[in-house]
Amino acid sequence: MLQSKDLLGLQNTSKEEIEEIVSLALDMRKKLNSGEKKLPDLREKSVVTLFYENSTRTRVSFEFAAKFLSAAVVNISAAASSVAKGESLIDTGKTLDAMGTDVIVIRHSMGGAPELLAKNVKAAVINAGDGVNEHPTQALLDMTTMQEHFGSLKGLRVAILGDIKHSRVAKSNIFGLNKMGASVTVYGPSTLIPQGVEQLGCTLAKSREDAIRGADVVMGLRIQLERQKGGLFPSLSEYHKFYGVDKDHLALANSGAIVMHPGPVNRGVELSGEVIDGENSYIEDQVLSGVAVRMALLKLLCENRRK
Ligand code: CP
Numbered sequence: 001m002l003q004s005k006d007l008l009g010l011q012n013t014s015k016e017e018i019e020e021i022v023s024l025a026l027d028m029r030k031k032l033n034s035g036e037k038k039l040p041d042l043r044e045k046s047v048v049t050l051f052y053e054n055s056t057r058t059r060v061s062f063e064f065a066a067k068f069l070s071a072a073v074v075n076i077s078a079a080a081s082s083v084a085k086g087e088s089l090i091d092t093g094k095t096l097d098a099m100g101t102d103v104i105v106i107r108h109s110m111g112g113a114p115e116l117l118a119k120n121v122k123a124a125v126i127n128a129g130d131g132v133n134e135h136p137t138q139a140l141l142d143m144t145t146m147q148e149h150f151g152s153l154k155g156l157r158v159a160i161l162g163d164i165k166h167s168r169v170a171k172s173n174i175f176g177l178n179k180m181g182a183s184v185t186v187y188g189p190s191t192l193i194p195q196g197v198e199q200l201g202c203t204l205a206k207s208r209e210d211a212i213r214g215a216d217v218v219m220g221l222r223i224q225l226e227r228q229k230g231g232l233f234p235s236l237s238e239y240h241k242f243y244g245v246d247k248d249h250l251a252l253a254n255s256g257a258i259v260m261h262p263g264p265v266n267r268g269v270e271l272s273g274e275v276i277d278g279e280n281s282y283i284e285d286q287v288l289s290g291v292a293v294r295m296a297l298l299k300l301l302c303e304n305r306r307k
Pocket residue numbers: 054055056057058059129138262263264
């Protein structure tokens with residue numbers, strides 16, 4: 001049982017709750033792989049996706065997840081809603097509540113926006129990424145892909161490379177993987193590593209090679225140009241040369257190591273094209289886990305509402 005009506009981040013989600021979501025997501029993956037795309041679980045439920053920032057993977061996978069579980073689903077982008085006329089987040093949430101919405105999935109550029117919404121609505125709120133704070137469903141789908149591949153998360157060594165400072169994906173993964181008994185090492189340009197990053201629960205490597213050596217999972221992160229004012233590294237080609245991952249770097253990882261990336265990928269920047277398309281790449285598998293984990297979460301949060 002999930003303890004809260006909402007899923008706002010993994011910092012405050014227990015190991016048992018993560019286990020429950022990942023375990024149900026693995027079942028959902030099996031159903032998706034066998035072509036089951038019309039399950040009755042959420043037949044009388046309604047889901048709204050409320051996106052104040054761009055998205056392909058997260059928004060589409062939530063919509064598919066809700067539809068595959070037979071829920072009614074409506075997608076709202078801020079630009080096409082009354083938000084563009086000046087309506088506040090809380091008033092938007094109360095309007096959706098008044099229509100009987102069961103779950104609101106929100107992505108917002110402000111860290112803490114999902115929490116603010118959750119405190120002011122009866123609907124369950126899922127954080128689909130808030131500023132540089134957390135992206136819990138991305139980390140849950142990442143852990144689902146890792147668990148499916150390795151059988152367990154305990155003892156896994158995960159290297160996360162790139163723009164750690166602006167990455168909500170890195171933070172959620174560090175919080176979640178630590179709880180599940182995996183260890184996380186990070187590396188990137190010093191300008192893109194937050195001060196005191198170790199306090200999040202990870203090790204800061206001295207070099208890209210040190211980070212990758214002995215890793216079971218090598219995860220690249222997108223350079224978030226939209227959250228930077230520039231000047232944090234000289235050019236994209238130099239970024240790749242000094243911080244990107246190509247086939248030679250991957251050879252330092254454990255045999256059987258997998259490559260992951262939350263997407264969207266800047267091809268040839270964070271990872272070389274050869275690595276993205278190579279046999280160790282699980283980037284497309286992550287997308288499948290994305291639909292499965294969101295089905296699992298919608299089901300569990302809606303079950304809570306029936307109690
Ligand atoms: N990984 C991720 O959040 O991708 P989108 O921005 O496409 O949703």
